Amino acid sequence: MKNYDAIVIGGGPGGIAAAYALQEQNKSVAVIEADLWGGTCPNRGCDPKKILMSAVEAKSRIEKLNGKGFNGSPTIQWDELMAFKRFYTDSVPSNTKKGFEDAEIDTFEGQAEFIDANTIKVADEQLSAKQFLIATGQRPAILPVEGQEYLQTSTDFLNLDKMPERITFIGAGYIAFELATIANAAGADVHIIQHNDQPLKGFDKELAMDLVDHLKNKGITFHLNIDIAKVEAVEPGYCLSAENFELSTDMVVVAAGRVPNIESLKLDNAGVNYSKRGIIVDDYLRTNQAHIFACGDVLDKSHPKLTPVSGFEASYVVKAMNGDTEPIHYPQIPSLVFGDQKLARVGLSEKELSENAQKYHSKTIELGSWFTYFRINDQEAKIKLVYDENQKIVAITCFSELADELINYFNLILEKKVSHEELTDFIFAYPTPASDLEYFI
């Protein structure tokens, strides 16, 4: 039986970061992956999505200038775009594995199962370790409805050979929004069905509705307060039905939440506590078993499940494994809905803001006539600043083609507590989104 200083279960962003950091401390390390080396983000998450989004952004830049320098709109060649995406994603698993091997980190492929708190079984091998890190991530939740076998997921969408004529998303979180935006730009007739009337929960309601309106204007149909009960195969495609509702479509993608990859780990054999939301850890990312840690999407935690959060936790956990005693302290975590118009936020969460609503007030600024947005004809651009009783900015939401750039500036500015006076004394390249910052802060 091979014995290691540390075994990392899950070869995604969290597991990768941790494995390399542990190896640099001259520990013997093994990583186990049950599916694709690299995990969700580069194989079927952020990265492939954002490659497809490149075409959406480029097309939108032209469309915004329709009649202002361009006529018509370029057509996305889906097969070419998908080939471009695959050129990137196809090599992710082998490159990831090779990286481990080059660094002399042992790799094992298969489903890890705890035999006891110190032993793991993977592909007929038994491995033991002094410490473990569980970083197995999440997968799309299955919708428990009649005909669920007809439902597909974001993974299927990101690998579509041909864009169907009609496509329907169940769920209205950021994944559904982003994939719907891609499908719409690629020419599909897109519908989004949400069981309640709160799309993009976690984002500012006012600006989220601006994004909904934007997508409606692009031709996406929203069906709110619809609880799908049944999916049937019809010729051609599928029929979705709910109370007083029927919709025919060619593909149904469920993006209604994600669930942790924990069932197959046989955590009970190791005596590790978990809930249906994930693995339960303390403020040191330690499970109830002192030598077993967890990080990333698989955690039962309220922080956004995002790649850089997992990376941050992985860096922390490596220190915690060495007995560093400070509890984990998260920095600000920006959230972002990618698209031709992006929605981005940073600061106190919407939950924190609404729980103490009387403490906060906000200001929304329309930016369409500001030069930065005027010149690209981003007429819908907006920013919302939330202040506390001392006029300190506690949250910012941006809606614009450039919201990703802005929110990263704000992230730096708020983390470093840069004051208005300091900002006016900085000189940014002009004219750029950054040269407007002093008017916001």
Place this chain on the structure above:
Amino acid sequence: MKNYDAIVIGGGPGGIAAAYALQEQNKSVAVIEADLWGGTCPNRGCDPKKILMSAVEAKSRIEKLNGKGFNGSPTIQWDELMAFKRFYTDSVPSNTKKGFEDAEIDTFEGQAEFIDANTIKVADEQLSAKQFLIATGQRPAILPVEGQEYLQTSTDFLNLDKMPERITFIGAGYIAFELATIANAAGADVHIIQHNDQPLKGFDKELAMDLVDHLKNKGITFHLNIDIAKVEAVEPGYCLSAENFELSTDMVVVAAGRVPNIESLKLDNAGVNYSKRGIIVDDYLRTNQAHIFACGDVLDKSHPKLTPVSGFEASYVVKAMNGDTEPIHYPQIPSLVFGDQKLARVGLSEKELSENAQKYHSKTIELGSWFTYFRINDQEAKIKLVYDENQKIVAITCFSELADELINYFNLILEKKVSHEELTDFIFAYPTPASDLEYFI
């Protein structure tokens, strides 16, 4: 004769910023403008250029994905693009003037001439003031060659009704590069002629040559070490000639330096010192006449002549006019060549770096395979970091479609002295250019 607390000569970015700031101190203020209210930047500089550049950027985004999601390249409709530009620029003078009037700042139109150190004549009126600010800016230099009457300037280019088939730029600074990039994207056959072999002086040579190569690949022809001696009108167009050199073209734009607007001010009547490079000031932006200040492009100073620098100086000068005694301290000043591929720098100047070359070493990183650049197929992307003997970053140059965004992050990071450790503890929206920052710093 009207008497003011302060008279501002020049209604451009510097003059505007100063006039409003002075007015807010309850001073009586007059502003004098000899040409277009608003000055160079919004009428015939940064802003119109960057509106035209919107189309260049959008077209390039599509072209980069040729065969990777799009086929072909969208055609820029110059007349529409110019109409879009004019929609913006046409209202700049009247809006600027109205802004002054609404703020109860007096406006005078015409050439200001000093009668003596306390009195100015403008359009048959005489005005006196306790203090003056000269912010008259610069204009394109005329090339002293035979046939100079056939030469046009950036001002003409930015107002072109129709893009000529062939266009030639004399000069290879950032203005020539930017306008050449626009003309090339709009379909013209573009030539750039430079009297020496150093295009984009002031930028890192290696990355400047990358931009030259990029523009060559786009079809722009460079003629270096050519000193144009004569311009002749031929049918059709013009013939440019130099020793062993002849070129036929339809339009010749001179972008070979700019000269200060000082001759008509009759500075000698006020006893104000100046050189041919501009008005001479001390570290308080004060001329040899203690009550006469100057700021912006009109200064004889080595700082980059850029809109935000002028704004920064204007804010300073208002304080200096009140007797604040700290000498002006400039922050870092990023420089940027806009285009479909941008070149941007921040930190110690190339002059400072070359004067103490033995103290510095550099590292150039190819970014084309990094996800941020891979996904938009920006294969040429590069970054060059210059370090001092203590491994401290003293200058950064970026060459990429996203160089403007990067350089503004670096500006914030270097100004606020954000360390690598701090950066790794920040969480940026992922994947974005900002999420790469920790790998550079």
